[in-house]
Every structure is written in structure tokens, then in C-alpha cells.
Amino acid sequence: MMLRAALLTGALATVATAEERRTGYEMMSPDLRAMQDDEMSNPGMLWVAEGAALWDTPEGEAGLSCADCHGGAEQSMAGVAARYPAWDEDSGAPVDLAGRIGLCRTRHQNAGAWDRESRPLLALAAFVSRQSKGVPITPDSDPRLDPWRDTGRVLFETRMGQLNLACANCHDDHAGGHLAAATIPEAHPTGYPQYRLQWEEMGGLHRRFGNCMAGVRAEPFASGSPEYIALELFLMSRAAGLEMEAPAVRP
Amino acid sequence: MVAMVNIPETAAPGEIVEVKILISHPMETGFRTGADGKLVPRNIIHDFRCLYGGTEVFRAEIFPAIAANPFLGFFLRAVETAEVELLWTDETGEEHSERRTLTVG
Amino acid sequence: MTPRPTRRTAMALVLAGPLALRLSPASATPDTMRAALDAFTGGAAVTEGRVTLNVPLLVENGNAVPLKVSVESPMTEDEFVEEVAIFNELNPLPDVIRFRFTPASGRAAAETRIRLNGSQNVHAIARMSDGSLWSAVTDVIVTAPACAET
Numbered sequence: 001m002m003l004r005a006a007l008l009t010g011a012l013a014t015v016a017t018a019e020e021r022r023t024g025y026e027m028m029s030p031d032l033r034a035m036q037d038d039e040m041s042n043p044g045m046l047w048v049a050e051g052a053a054l055w056d057t058p059e060g061e062a063g064l065s066c067a068d069c070h071g072g073a074e075q076s077m078a079g080v081a082a083r084y085p086a087w088d089e090d091s092g093a094p095v096d097l098a099g100r101i102g103l104c105r106t107r108h109q110n111a112g113a114w115d116r117e118s119r120p121l122l123a124l125a126a127f128v129s130r131q132s133k134g135v136p137i138t139p140d141s142d143p144r145l146d147p148w149r150d151t152g153r154v155l156f157e158t159r160m161g162q163l164n165l166a167c168a169n170c171h172d173d174h175a176g177g178h179l180a181a182a183t184i185p186e187a188h189p190t191g192y193p194q195y196r197l198q199w200e201e202m203g204g205l206h207r208r209f210g211n212c213m214a215g216v217r218a219e220p221f222a223s224g225s226p227e228y229i230a231l232e233l234f235l236m237s238r239a240a241g242l243e244m245e246a247p248a249v250r251p
Numbered sequence: 252m253v254a255m256v257n258i259p260e261t262a263a264p265g266e267i268v269e270v271k272i273l274i275s276h277p278m279e280t281g282f283r284t285g286a287d288g289k290l291v292p293r294n295i296i297h298d299f300r301c302l303y304g305g306t307e308v309f310r311a312e313i314f315p316a317i318a319a320n321p322f323l324g325f326f327l328r329a330v331e332t333a334e335v336e337l338l339w340t341d342e343t344g345e346e347h348s349e350r351r352t353l354t355v356g
Numbered sequence: 357m358t359p360r361p362t363r364r365t366a367m368a369l370v371l372a373g374p375l376a377l378r379l380s381p382a383s384a385t386p387d388t389m390r391a392a393l394d395a396f397t398g399g400a401a402v403t404e405g406r407v408t409l410n411v412p413l414l415v416e417n418g419n420a421v422p423l424k425v426s427v428e429s430p431m432t433e434d435e436f437v438e439e440v441a442i443f444n445e446l447n448p449l450p451d452v453i454r455f456r457f458t459p460a461s462g463r464a465a466a467e468t469r470i471r472l473n474g475s476q477n478v479h480a481i482a483r484m485s486d487g488s489l490w491s492a493v494t495d496v497i498v499t500a501p502a503c504a505e506t
Contacts, residue, residue, distance in 0.1 A: 040257045040322075041273065046255065046273060180502055182502035197419040197420050200278075215503035267462035267463050308460040309455070310455075311453055311454065311455055312453065314452055316449065316472075321469070327460060328459075
């Protein structure tokens with residue numbers, strides 16, 4: 001409602017285009033940055049702590065924990081989130097980090113699938129992502145991912161929804177400007193899963209995509225859908241070199 | 252329920268130390284409508300206490316206006332090596348506590 | 357030739373409206389909050405001062421607004437802060453939190469994060485061990501995120 005009102009009244013203000021890429025973190029108030037930076041005050045760290053416990057918990061018919069196969073996450077998972085999504089040979093398609101963890105659960109632990117936005121999956125994804133804190137995004141160079149990135153770019157630039165706006169209209173053309181009172185970020189996926197104050201909980205990047213699609217009155221795709229994986233691949237290559245910061249805090 | 256606690260392990264006699272806690276809890280206000288269009292029943296942490304060597308040094312009476320996954324920070328004066336116990340209760344009656352030893356000397 | 361607005365001027369424009377509100381008189385305090393406040397003070401006189409209330413002037417989301425409060429006091433057995441109550445004007449309930457201190461607290465200070473249903477004043481009232489009441493008030497501008505789920 002708010003979004004439509006803002007657009008109709010021409011409140012979509014254009015401010016000088018940023019010369020350099022800026023993450024959503026850099027656009028937040030000092031108070032919110034402090035909330036993210038201090039591990040004792042960042043609510044996302046509660047999920048990281050839960051994920052750390054799950055990492056060591058045997059699950060499924062295999063009775064294996066993540067640690068049984070991967071050892072200490074500090075070593076084995078360092079930098080992994082910074083190069084996802086990656087190609088999965090078995091399915092012949094790319095998977096994002098949550099998808100990969102889900103596959104380990106069903107394929108290697110022989111346990112029942114978890115919903116993508118379920119608490120344990122978000123906790124494990126947050127824990128694994130945390131092992132890439134400060135690591136620059138380095139997209140996987142597997143050429144089989146390239147056509148997916150191209151699809152992602154097309155999606156990013158395609159107008160959609162009743163408001164007929166593309167992601168790029170806001171996140172390229174008006175980044176740094178305001179939509180009503182909110183600052184429009186450049187949409188860099190540096191901090192997922194993330195603690196969004198609006199959600200009052202942790203959520204994945206695809207949930208965030210869904211919020212923006214709902215904002216332009218478009219029917220969101222499903223979490224984990226090929227469309228969102230393509231968008232994620234494109235956004236990660238667009239954000240190459242920016243440092244990972246999960247679990248981020250955002251308004 | 253997960254909570255993260257930060258209390259210094261050691262302190263000098265008379266030193267004032269800071270206690271911080273972050274608790275995993277939705278703090279349902281009772282004013283929010285769920286996906287089914289019905290009001291989600293209220294359930295907040297309404298009482299929080301800090302005991303030091305068994306004596307209450309700090310207490311908070313909490314209302315729905317405290318944010319989800321509540322964060323609290325406060326102080327206590329270190330006088331002797333003793334247990335610091337943090338206790339809280341929500342409206343389902345669930346009680347939780349975290350204990351740390353503060354070594355003074 | 358009109359100069360392009362810089363980020364700073366755009367920000368100033370955004371702030372112009374809410375800043376005017378900062379001058380609104382405290383008498384605008386809604387009745388329900390007044391009642392809650394009176395229940396806490398028992399109708400006794402409250403003096404402004406000794407209480408420092410820190411809440412950011414402008415927040416991007418009202419769901420978790422950092423709040424810090426501290427009260428000047430020696431915190432001895434003879435003279436300490438017993439309780440600090442925080443009130444808001446526009447949430448469904450006027451009470452936010454009550455901090456109960458003891459001389460063993462060492463310092464009458466606490467912090468938390470609060471929910472604020474829109475821009476408004478936040479009040480803190482401290483009751484000392486001698487029964488005297490002290491207060492501070494601060495206002496917060498709450499903006500909302502643009503894209504939410506529903």
C-alpha cells in the first residue's frame with residue numbers, strides 16, 4: 001500500500017547515482033550498523049549459535065552429523081557461501097547454499113527434507129555463511145552457470161507486476177534514493193540469511209526477493225525456484241568482490 | 252530456547268561489571284494477526300531477574316513493547332566470587348536460567 | 357540553472373517535516389499514557405532531570421529501537437535508584453519496561469530494544485530510594501521500510 005502511494009505521489013526520489021557499489025550495510029544508520037557489528041546484540045547470532053549446535057547433531061537414518069563428514073566448519077566451510085550458488089552434478093542444475101544443505105540432509109544423512117524457510121535450515125545456513133565473514137564474493141567460474149546468470153540479468157531488468165517496474169529500475173536507476181522514507185539499496189546479497197527487523201526473525205534471500213516482488217504487485221516465485229536461483233547467481237556476480245557479512249541486520 | 256550471555260569472567264573487588272543477554276523469543280504481543288487472519292495469542296517474557304550469590308540485584312518487568320529476541324544490558328557491583336544467575340519466565344509459564352561464575356580478586 | 361539535489365539536501369527535505377514536530381508541546385501526551393504515568397508516580401510531583409534517556413532521533417524500523425537509560429545516583433544503601441519506568445505514547449499499551457535496581461547494581465543504567473508504533477515521545481521516570489521522582493523525555497521519528505510481505 002505504502003509503496004503504491006509513494007509511487008503515485010512521485011515520492012520515488014532520484015539522488016546522485018553512486019560511483020562505487022555500496023552494500024545495504026553502508027546505507028544503514030550507525031545504530032543499525034552497531035546492532036549488526038556487536039555479536040552480543042546481533043539477533044542473527046542466535047540462529048548462528050543454533051546452527052553450530054545442529055552442525056554437531058547426528059540426524060537421519062545415516063545417524064551422521066554435518067561434522068562427521070565435514071569436520072570443523074571453521075576450515076571446511078570457510079569461503080563456501082561467498083562462491084554459491086554452485087553447480088550440482090546430480091541434478092544438472094545450480095543449487096544455492098540452503099539448497100546444498102538441504103541436499104546433504106536428504107542425500108547424505110537420509111533425513112526428511114526441511115522447508116527452506118524453516119528454523120533449523122536457516123540456522124545451519126547462517127552458521128555456514130558466518131564462516132565466510134569478511135570473505136570477498138568470488139562467483140564460481142563453472143561455465144555451466146553462465147546461461148543461468150544471463151537469465152538472472154534478464155529477470156532483473158524485466159518490468160513486472162501491476163506497478164510495471166523492474167528490479168533494475170529501483171536497484172540500479174534509483175539506488176541511494178528514497179522510496180517513501182526507505183533508502184533504496186543496491187540489492188547486494190552480502191548478508192544472507194539475514195535478520196530483518198520487519199520480519200523480527202531470520203530469513204533467506206529468496207524471501208527478501210519475494211518482498212520486493214510483492215512490493216510491485218507481482219506474484220512472487222517460490223523460494224528455491226529456478227528463477228530465484230538465476231537472480232541470485234546474477235546478483236552474486238554483480239556483487240563480486242564485496243565482503244560477506246552474514247548474518248546481516250536490515251530494517 | 253537459546254540465549255547468549257556476556258558477563259566478564261573476572262573482576263576486581265568493587266568493580267562495576269556489565270551483564271548483557273540476548274534471548275531467542277518471538278515476544279508475541281497479542282496484537283498481531285497470523286497468516287490465518289486470526290490474532291496470534293500473546294506470549295512474552297514478562298519477568299527477568301538477575302541473582303548474584305543468591306541475592307536479587309536487578310529485575311525487569313517486561314511488556315509487549317520490548318522487541319522480539321529481547322536484548323538486555325545492566326550492571327552489577329563485583330564484591331565476591333559467586334554465581335550470577337539470570338532467570339526469565341514467559342507467559343506459557345516456561346522458565347529459563349543461565350548461570351556464570353564471576354571470579355573476584 | 358538549478359543545482360542537482362545532493363544526498364544531503366534530499367535528506368534535509370525528508371527531515372524537514374518531522375523536525376517541525378519536535379517542537380510539539382508535551383501536553384500532547386495521550387490520556388492512556390498519562391494514566392499509566394500517574395499510576396506509577398501516585399500523582400506525586402516529578403522533576404525533570406537526573407535521568408538520561410538515549411534513543412536515536414531517527415530509526416528505519418520501529419520493531420527494534422535501541423534504548424539506553426541511566427540515572428545519576430551514588431547507588432549506596434542510603435541513596436539509590438529503586439526503579440525506572442519507560443512509557444510510550446502510541447503503542448496499544450503505554451508501559452514498555454520497568455527496571456528495578458538495588459545498591460548492588462552499582463550503576464543505575466540499563467539498555468534494551470523497544471517497539472514503537474510510529475513517531476512519538478518516549479518517557480522515563482525514575483523513583484529514588486527517598487521517594488523522589490525524576491524524569492526525561494525524548495522523541496523518536498520512526499520511518500517504515502517500503503517492501504514488506506503483506
